Each structure stands twice: as C-alpha cells, then as structure tokens.
Amino acid sequence: MSSKRFAEVIVELRSAQVDRPFHYEVPEHWQEQVQIGTRVLVPFGPRRLEGYIVGFSLAADVSKIKPILEVLDDEPPLTPDLVDLAGWLSERYLCTKAAAVQALLPSGMRAKASTKLRLAGDPPFVLPASLEADLLQSLYQSPNKTKEQLIAERPEWRPILRAWVAEGILEESYRVKQGAQVKTITALQCSLDSAAFQAALEELSRAKKQKEVLAYLFDQGVAVPMKDVLSELGASSSTVKPLLEKGYLQKVEQEVLRDPYGIAHEQPEQPLPLTELQRSAYDQIAAAVDTQKPETFLLQGVTGSGKTEVYLQAIASCVEQGRQAIMLVPEIALTPQMVERFKKRFGDDVAVMHSRLSAGEKFDEWRRIRQGDVTIVVGARSAIFAPFRSIGLMIIDEEHEVSYKQDDHPKYLAREVAMYRARQHGATVVLGSATPALETRWWAHQGQIRRIEMGERVMGQRLPKVKVIDMRNELHEGNRSMFSKALKKGIEERLEKGEQIILFLNRRGFATFVLCRSCGYVARCRECEIPLTFHKARGLEQLRCHYCGYAERMPETCPDCKGDHVRHFGTGTQRVEEELHRVFPQAGVIRMDVDTTSGKGSHAELLQRFRNQEAQILLGTQMIAKGLDFPNVTLVGVISADTSLFVPDFRAAERTFQLLTQVAGRAGRHLLPGEVVVQSYNPQHYAVQFAKKQEYENFFQHEIRVRYGVHNPPFRELTAFTSVNTDEDAALRIARTLEDRLRTLFQGRDDIIILGTSPAPLSRLQGKYRFNVVLKYIRFKQVGDPIRTVYLEAAHEAQKAGGYLSIDVNAQMIL
DNA sequence: AGCACGCCGACT
DNA sequence: GTCGGCGTGCTC
DSSP: OOSOOEEEEEESOOOGGGOSOEEEEOOGGGTTTOOTTOEEEEEETTEEEEEEEEEEESOOSOSOOOBOOEEOOSSOSSOHHHHHHHHHHHHHTTOOHHHHHHHHSOGGGOOEEEEEEEEOSSOOOOOTTSHHHHHHHHHHHOTTOOHHHHHHHOTTHHHHHHHHHHHTSEEEEEEEEOSSOOEEEEEEEEOOOHHHHHHHHHHTTTOHHHHHHHHHHHHHOSOEEHHHHHHHHTOOHHHHHHHHHTTSEEEEEEEEOOOTTOSOOSSOOOOOOOOHHHHHHHHHHHHHHHHTSOEEEEEEEOTTSOHHHHHHHHHHHHHHTTOEEEEEOSOGGGOHHHHHHHHHHHGGGEEEEOTTSOHHHHHHHHHHHHTTSOSEEEESGGGGGOOOSSEEEEEEETTTOGGGBOSSSSOOBHHHHHHHHHHHHTOEEEEEESSOOHHHHHHHHHTSSEEEEEOSOGGGOOOOEEEEEEHHHHHHTTOOSSSOHHHHHHHHHHHHHTOEEEEEOOOSTTTOEEEETTTOOBOBOTTTOOBOEEEEETTEEEEEOTTTOOEEEOOSSOTTTOOSOEEEESOOHHHHHHHHHHHOTTOOEEEESTTTTOSTTHHHHHHHHHHTTSOSEEEESGGGSSSOOOTTEEEEEESOSHHHHTSSSTTHHHHHHHHHHHHHHTTTOSSSOOEEEEEESOTTSHHHHHHHTTOHHHHHHHHHHHHHHTTOTTSSEEEEEEEEESSHHHHHHHHHHHHHHHHHHTTTOTTOEEEEEEEEEEEEETTEEEEEEEEEESOHHHHHHHHHHHHHHHHHHHHHTTOEEEEEETOSSOO
C-alpha cells in the first residue's frame, strides 16, 4: 500500500506508564504479513516483549525507531473489530490496553521470549575465584541455560553478561516459546510408487510383520497416525523402525485439535415443534437477525417455557444466513446439558469455551473459531470475545447471573460487551431470563430493548405450589430441628413414594459459624476476620476460612471466657447431611458443594448419579439452583431463605427473589406435580412473598421503587474503588485521598453521589485491609474521563505505599 | 513492569 | 576512597 509505514504496538506490560502505542519499523520482508491485530515480538528498552499491532502511521514523531524482531503468528489473532473492542474495553472499564487485549485472548496464547548465549572468540581473561570465573564456569557447564535463567540464579551476573555481550565475548540469540502449543501427533506415510513398493516387498522377504505394515500404508496412500497403525496391525515400534531407516516410510507430524467433548453425534437432532409463544419469540428474533441492525431483546420466560428451543432455532436461522452465533451460559460446568443439546443439534459446528478446559483445550477451541471451523460457540462469560468474522446473534441465558461480571481487571459485564459487539457487527442480542436483572427489565420498560414474554410452560405444566414456613413459629412450638414439620413430612412422603427431593442451602461461607453461647464469641480468621466455617472430615472437627484457606482445630472451650458452651451454628451442607442421615436413615443423599465437586468432572458425575436415582436426596448450595432438570424430583426444600437476604449488598432482595424463584422452578418440570417448601425467619419479606407466588412483575414494581428512593441501579450506575494494603493506615489514607479528589472534582454536581470511605464488607482479606469508595452517577460518558485521571493518580500513590487501588466500573456487587 | 542511571551511608 | 542502598525516569 504505502511506501513506508510504522506499526503502532501495544506491549504486554499492564502499567499505566506504558499504556500507549509504541512505534516500530516493519522490516521489508514482513510488510505483507503484518496487519492490524498481528502479534509481534519487539525490543523494549533492554528487553524483548510481546506486543500487538493496533494501527499504522506513516510518520512517527520519535527519533529512535527500532524494527520488529519477530512476527508471532501466521494469522493475526485479533481481528480489527477485536482491536477496536479492546480499545473500548480499556476506556469503559478503566484498564490498560494490554489488559484489555489479554482479556480477549485465550490464556494460553502468551508467548515467552528467552535469550540463548554462546561463547564466541577467545575466552575472556578472568581472575580466579571471582564472579566472572563463576559465570564462565557456569557457561561451560550448562551451555543451554538461557540468559534469563542465569540472571535469576545470580543477579550480580547481569552487568558482566551485558559487558561481555558488548565486547563480543558472548553472542545472544533469542527464542520465542509459544504459551499453548499446537498439539501434533506422529503419523506414518508410504510414498513409494508401485514398482518401488514391489521391490521393497521382495527385499523384506522374511520380515512378515514389516511387509504387513508397509503394505497397509501403501494401500492407505495417506499418512496414518502411528498409534493407529500399531494397534490396527498389532505391530510395535521396532517393526516400524527399520522401515523408516530404509526410507520406505516417512514420519509426518500432524496437527491435531484437542477435543474436550469427544466425537459429535452422528445423527443431528431435529428441531422440536414450537408452541405459539415460542413461534412468536422466534419470529421476532429471526427477523431482527435478518435486518443486520443492532438490536437487543429481553426474552422473559418462566422456567420451563422452552427458551432453549427458541435459542436453538434462532441460532440455526442465523447460521443459515452465513453468520455466526455466540451462546453464553452462566457457568458451563454446571450446565452440561446445554452443551449436550447444542452438540446434538449442531454437531461439529459448535465450539465450547469455559474455565474448566485446560489451557491447551481452550487454545484449540479458540483456533477452531478463529479459523472458521465452527460457526457456533457455547461458553461462559469470556466466550463473548469469540473471534468470529460476522456475528449475527448473541444470546445470554440467565442474563441476571452474577457470573457475567468478570472478577478481575478488566471487570467487564458480558451483557455490555455483547451490546458493543452487536453495534460493530449489526447483530442481535437476546437476554434470556425468568427473573431479569432489574436494569434489564427497566430498560425494556423504557423501550430501549424489546421485551418478549413467554409466560406459559410448555405442555401446560403447572407451576409448583410454594409453601413458606415461618421458622420462628416452629421454634415457639418446640421444634428445634433445622427441618420444619412441613418439610419433614414432605420428605417422608417422597421417600415412601420413591420420588426425589432437592434440598437447597444458601452460600456455604455464611452457613456454619462457631459461637460461644455464654459470651457471644465468634471464631474468626486471623487474616481475613471472616467467621470461620465448621468442617468435619474423618472425625476431625476443624474450622476453616473460605477466603484464605486457613484451618485450625475446633476449640473445646471458649478462647475468650473459657466456658464449654462453644457450638457450631447455622447450617452447612455437612450438618444438613448428618441431620438427614439421622432423621431419614433409609434415604441416600448426594451432597454437592465446593468440597465434593473440586475434581474435574465431579459435577457431572454426581448429577448423573442423582439422575440414575442412586440417591433420593440431592443436597447442595446455589450451584444446584440452575439448569437442573430431573423428572422424578417433586419436592424442593430451601433450608433458610434468610442467609442471602442479609448480605450487605443492595442487590440482596433481588438475589433472594431470583434464587427462590429459580429453585422453585426446579420442582415439577415434568408430569409429576411439584412442591416447594421455603423455610425462613423473615417470611413476610417482599422478596420471599413475591417469590412464593412467582410474581416477577410485582417484585419488579416494588423493588424499582426501592432503587429509585436510594439512587441505586438502574437509576444510577455504581463504580467502586477498593484500596488494599497490608498497612491499615495506608489503605485508609489512599481511600480518603481518592474520596477527597472525587469530591473536589464533582463539587456542586447533585447528580453525582459519593459514598465515603468505608471498610469493605470483606474488610480484611488474606491479611490485607480493604476500604471502599463508591461513586454513583447517571451517565458514565460524563464522568469517565475525569475519573480516569483521579484514579490513575491515586492508584500510583497506592502502589508507592505498597498496596493497590482497584476499580470496578458498573459494579454489580460491593465487596 | 523492569531496568538503568544516579545520588548518599558503612565498609576494605 | 569504593560498594551498594533503592529513589526517579524511560522504554518506539
């Protein structure tokens, strides 16, 4: 194109000081290969760093311009729209461009540069028993050690190495090691022509097995994986070796893709007939995809209304038009049946992306998307960055779920990313939920997004009956058990009839704390100040911190008053399990929580066992609340609705409502009528009451007034700053400084509210103190730039003080 | 981020 | 007098 152009490169460092493009010369031989989005290796000061080309300029206003050292990929990993998206991410969530780029790419992508050293010319003159002598000896003894390794070993060697390189005693050459490797297997190929083949057979007269192998490969004509040749013919590598030596066969390295989900189903499943409501939803979405104009829908359908079938058919229609589709699910490891349905319907056309894949698997799924081998991706949050060329449809299922907010920088919200990409690609976004986030429902009310309601369950299934039990009455009536009379009776009945039961417990961290009934002492983690949780493993009673992992033995007497009234309180899954065994000794129980599901595949295994009816009761934390669909479950019990109602978060009511509604939806999804029993010490709370009646709209009406009154989302957006430091005073000082600057900045702006410096709800985590400052505003556009300046200044000070200041734009939760 | 340059205290 | 502490400043 142009005669001379300089590449603008973002280097991999996540630091505000280098958060801008640097210019590099593009060597002649790479002019063609280098594009926007190309990953390169560049010299940066004394180092070599990975970088991404984000643009080109004809002139660079810098005197010193070095050339690019290496081009790291054949195809640029970032498409131009992803480069643009990275720019947007860094502005919207106030992170560096490097952090934004890295968020877009699979974690295995990053390359590592290393420097090899070689002694050249005459050995240097060194004094015996000196640093130089040690280095020289090391260079002779282990010539393969990289410069980086040597420096890590003895930092004092750094200046010597530099000098020797300058004097020509040492020669440097650099290597680039890719993060995730392309996986290859060894295959065998016979490239002899018929005549040569016949001659070879003659020559091998008595080597029967060798002749067999050679003939097999000659017949195949193409390369066959060595593993398959050996097992097919019962040969061993010693059979193959002479054939290779004689040149009758060649080894070929073949690229393979790791496939975490195995071979696809041979018979693609046919689309199911749609109900009238499904048809209408499908028609609207498919029509919007056709227009190729950005549009967002809220698909609000109760559990069991058949949203998934609408998704599947809308995606099919999008794919037929040659465009690609992204399907997000909250936590894919918990919803294997969604992947299953996609694989059944679309076979090999689906890539799967989630955190439980290995780095290599992620990298390969990503490559399949980038190369255009698939047109559909199903995945968790980060799948929203799938490098497709032309996206037609993006679906976010259970859009209200917290997992759609990334928990480290950049703290992006998948829904916002989807809407930005929709504008880039002219795509349609579908937000699906039975209990939409309040913001989403509000925007639908305001007309910014189109709402489609699917109120009925397919096959006319009834919504389950929900009973709310006032646990205070139970106590007054002398029932001190964790099961109310109603729940106990319900479980007994199901056990007799051979039906199944799901028991649900809110968050385990808040569950079983240890309290002294005499003096009120609560056992806390020394580091985190969070109540410790009681655990019983192999008869050993332990207290554990769920944030840092600290563990100690359960004390026998109170550390404070020395009394012997220390008891564990609340209800952890283990205690409920014990209680279940005591009260219902005949029932099999499967417990699902963080402890029993840590291994790979343990989720799926436990669920399969429950599905096979190996146990009648499934007991678990919120991880069992979503996506489960068991035909034989007719009773769902919530041990205590209160635990989630009293977390210090403005979304507590919304979360509780969503959780209870969702749990209720788990019962009676099939032919058997379902029942839900919710136990609570606050049964009159509106979140509990509206959930009991499954009245989303009424809940929305009520909650939106609450939000309006206290200036919370959707009426304001929240941005939270957290100052973290091992030194409490420093953490506090930085937070105060930031608060002051924000107040000065927004003086006289009554549309902006600053919630002053306060200890974070998790005020001490892993030995570090945490203070929050929260900013509430109406339009980010009006505050983004000023916030950035103030934030960067304060963050720099935080760093100098040995801590850090993190920012969460559009915070969903204040922690 | 890292690495180098540069300016002040305890040692041969 | 030097070695080395880590405080600013730069990296195309």
